[in-house]
Amino acid sequence: MNTKLICEQVITLTKATGNFIREQRKGFSVSQVESKGLHDFVSYVDKESEKQLVAGLSKILPEAGFIAEEGTGQRNTNGLNWIIDPLDGTTNFIHGLPPYAISIALMDNEKILLGVVYEVTLDECFYSWGQMKAFVNGKPISVSKTSKVADSLIATGFPYYDYERIGPFLQSMEHFMRYSHGLRRLGSAATDLAYVACGRVDSFYEYSLQPWDVAAGAFIVEQAGGQVCDFSGAKNYIFGKEIIAANGKTFDELKTIVARFFKK
DSSP states (O other): OOHHHHHHHHHHHHHHHHHHHHHHHHTOOGGGEEEEETTEEEEHHHHHHHHHHHHHHHHHOTTOEEEETTOOSOOOSSSEEEEEEEEETHHHHHHTOSOOEEEEEEEETTEEEEEEEEETTTTEEEEEETTOOEEETTEEEOOOOOOOGGGOEEEEOOOSSOGGGHHHHHHHHHHHHHSSSEEEOOSOHHHHHHHHHTTSSSEEEEESOOHHHHHHHHHHHHHTTOEEEOTTSSSOOSSSSEEEEEOTTTHHHHHHHHHHHSOO
């Protein structure tokens, strides 16, 4: 399989769909929003974006299945699957607030083969494939060289369900407010991970996430020299609904701190 060629085709498709999202934002109204659940929104833009992506990806790899946020396409129980978030950061989008992104990963059973995160508002495409480095708009990127959590800028996300864990999460936030350069909540996990990969933030942690939120971004972080795990330090971060991503120098320290608050 030529993963470089496939990645290039995915980038072209993703940018075209990003242009659609950008154009739709110009005349978008909050009245066009539907609710899937508490604080969980969707619009015709999410749905149409996913349809465009599924149609295009089906042409690139007809044998691949889909794990997609809005449920388009069928998942393969074995073999290749595209993991798609057609609009990560929908709440940002509906309010006209950046960032929001498209996230696409190709997975062969449990192995990610490539990842693309396209942040629409800044026209930035983060990607990697195979054993290659990670890139943004054709330029190589790498995680930061920050060596201590105390000197780190940390990204996180606020849960919109599973409030049973809000206590330890708030405690962890207080710790990082006191003992780091600060916390940022951008509202798009895919973008958070891309920003870890390029060194704009040193680390990211969040819970209550879905595979389409993290699969591509986590892969790009690792390709850029970072490390990724779940809150227990294991590798169940794609389907385990929790993730820690950081540069190699702060990863162990951050993992230890997060685990202290989220003991199971």
